[in-house]
Amino acid sequence: MLVGTPRGFADMLRYGWDMDPEQAFLARDDDGTAVGLLVVSLPTYDNTNHVWFDLAVHPDHRDGTVAAALIEYVEQFGRDNGRTMIGYGGFDVPEAIALADKHGYEQKAIEVNRRQDLTGLDWSVVQSLYDEAVAASTAYELVTLTGALPDDMLDGMIAVTASINDAPKDDLDIEDDVYSSERLRAYEEAQAKSDHTIHRVVAREKATGALAGHTVVAVERERPHIGHQHDTAVAREHRGHRLGALLKSAMLLKLRDAEPALTQIDTWNAESNDHMIGINEQLNYKIVARILAYQKTV
Template sequence: MEIVEFGSDDSGLVARFVDVSNAVRRHDAPWQHLQTVHAATGMLRHGWDGEPAVPFLATHGGDDVAAGEWHVGNYDNLHIAWLTVDVHPAFRRRGHGTELLEALVDRTRSAGRTSVGGDGWDNELSRSFAARHGFEQKAVEVNRRQLLAEVDPALVDRLHAEAAAVAASYELVRCPARTPDDQLPVMAEMVSAINDAPIDDLDIEDEVFNAERVRAYEEAHAGRGITLHRLVARHRETGELAGQTVIGVDRERPHLGNQHDTSVVRAHRGHRLGLLLKTGMLQWLREVEPQIEEIDTWNAESNNFMIDVNEMLGYRIVGRALAFQKSLA
């Protein structure tokens, strides 16, 4: 089997990579929207916040049999590499996934990292592959989807009013997609609240957010053609940023929205800011992105508070993923 590393500018290999990924989605997770060459190119060029994964395509006998990604971050968690191994359904159980995984693990060792992580859908194939290669299940993430045609605007408005009555000391601020330079430090401090989200048994450290990373996140999404809508809760008396929620809308497929972080700073919890932010975002999107038909979100299965808010707003489970990790030390 030949494993080829490539870049985002190699349109032919990107298209073949997407074909393998979509074959896997159709087979393993038919509820997922298919990848597009445009979206894959943007992600491979810009990543989530300026640190894109390294992509690989595995071929055997003239066939594209697997696709992989190797991703490391340099802001934090310098001990770990995150791996993706997708084997085309037509070429499984022939050792291709094992060979690709071993190549990615070798690359991780060469980079001086001491841990590898990855995820897979909650099925026997993922669990058995992980166990066979010494990975342990460390967390469960759940994908939920909100169909906006089924969400009653009157319900959203009522829930928003109820939350606003409890959170009278706070105001909602609709932020520009690009944060002004002088506001980046306080934005980074507020964004760090996401570190309180459950990580279950994963061996990972808190993420480090600074002004540079906030800007990199914004620029990466702009480069990918994604409009960011960031709604912030601000304490009226002190001006402190108390929490946020962010939705990304891909201009290639503007009927689809993706939920990014929703978090509330610890010192400001207990005022129903999570519900205030989520309902406030739906009201905002109703005005500026009326074409959105659905929004996807992910939560740790143990994040009961955010799950309660999401289900109140009509989010329903579409998929369940398992996170695995293995020490190389």
């Protein structure tokens, strides 16, 4: 989505999520006035046949002409870069649905943006969820971190991070995300250069020392009241011990002390991800937007 601050937008174009930055193209009319914006992502770590784009059109130019030109441009841009699958995410509103239909894009998934209001959070609920999860996960311990991972945890975190691939993809034609130590370090570099503080809580099996799951929240330093839930995942062989609830509740207790200015955290989930949504709703997350994900072969 095309939201945020000018500085945040510039950082996205410089660094992206993990040093795989997006590109932006500005549409102007004959007078040189900006009328539209196209933001394009060409994945390089995986799914290298894909292009994903967002677009925004000035309210005075929403007769479809500018949007059509931007879509034609991104489709040709994809072809020129050897990409065959074009993806687009639009708000669940009639105009965006009509635009996707008009240009031959097929809906494949629904993503939901939920926002947690920490000012209205009942901390007794958080503490109760944490205590119940601790009782169910006595074979595990928690490691809390701020900033980069220690070198001795890096290899173990590759598989844990890749566990996110088990989250629902609905009908999206996408490959699993591919992680490596280099990519994890690139993520940390991009977040640091974007002036985001990374907070992690990691679950570790006591008997073996194996890393079992993690949750990550990044807090903006430009707007320290805003946090972003970047990931929560539990390795398949460690599920069934309430580690997801343990990690999420422990993170909130950590942030209460570490980030006193923090008032909201945004998270994104597939609408079909019932398990994670169930935990989020216990923690005062409310829906603020639905995004329909579309794809088209070119």
